[in-house]
Amino acid sequence: GNSVTQMEGPVTLSEEAFLTINCTYTATGYPSLFWYVQYPGEGLQLLLKATKADDKGSNKGFEATYRKETTSFHLEKGSVQVSDSAVYFCALTRANQAGTALIFGKGTTLSVSS
Amino acid sequence: EAGVTQFPSHSVIEKGQTVTLRCDPISGHDNLYWYRRVMGKEIKFLLHFVKESKQDESGMPNNRFLAERTGGTYSTLKVQPAELEDSGVYFCASSTRARSAEAFFGQGTRLTVV
Numbered sequence: 519g520n521s522v523t524q525m526e527g528p529v530t531l532s533e534e535a536f537l538t539i540n541c542t543y544t545a546t547g548y549p550s551l552f553w554y555v556q557y558p559g560e561g562l563q564l565l566l567k568a569t570k571a572d573d574k575g576s577n578k579g580f581e582a583t584y585r586k587e588t589t590s591f592h593l594e595k596g597s598v599q600v601s602d603s604a605v606y607f608c609a610l611t612r613a614n615q616a617g618t619a620l621i622f623g624k625g626t627t628l629s630v631s632s
Numbered sequence: 633e634a635g636v637t638q639f640p641s642h643s644v645i646e647k648g649q650t651v652t653l654r655c656d657p658i659s660g661h662d663n664l665y666w667y668r669r670v671m672g673k674e675i676k677f678l679l680h681f682v683k684e685s686k687q688d689e690s691g692m693p694n695n696r697f698l699a700e701r702t703g704g705t706y707s708t709l710k711v712q713p714a715e716l717e718d719s720g721v722y723f724c725a726s727s728t729r730a731r732s733a734e735a736f737f738g739q740g741t742r743l744t745v746v
Contacts (some may be wrong), residue, residue: 550733559739561740562737562740563737567733607675619691619732621674622667
């Protein structure tokens with residue numbers, strides 16, 4: 519079946535450090551891939567997405583490239599800030615009868631200190 | 633414009649009791665989704681409403697869970713009787729089209745069953 523595997527957290531970094539959060543997936547067909555973020559006390563927000571192989575999603579300095587050959591969608595940021603502290607979820611869509619539902623990974627907690 | 637609102641933000645109940653979670657979607661959004669994150673695990677899809685109809689309830693864990701969306705506006709998710717393993721964060725999301733990836737999420741309700 520379809521699934522998403524993320525690196526275990528928590529990830530603790532100093533401000534301006536480089537961030538990588540690994541995400542790999544198993545899916546039938548050609549899923550779309552997403553990263554969501556949940557800041558403390560807030561709901562899930564879509565951070566970026568990619569809908570086909572070799573697409574790069576980017577937003578707020580974060581990037582992820584859809585790699586079909588390695589079934590990966592790793593999240594990267596060149597210089598993290600304290601405000602990036604949050605839980606990050608990798609996800610993909612699957613098709614069902616009425617539309618698409620999201621399949622999420624377990625989430626990775628990022629803590630950035632100044 | 634108000635976002636997706638969930639009530640309560642936190643709930644602590646004893647095993648065997650009943651709890652009702654409420655979700656107010658964004659006005660005009662016909663599609664409403666419930667997801668759940670059990671501690672340390674993935675966020676999992678529970679069900680999908682289109683207006684007042686259940687389009688996909690394949691993720692509902694068992695018959696102790698009852699979701700309703702009378703009139704196609706707000707939705708409730710009732711757990712009766714609650715068990716310890718029901719503890720987690722319950723997310724609601726809504727969208728105009730039947731695509732979770734385009735949905736806006738609420739902040740979640742943290743349910744603790746003791």
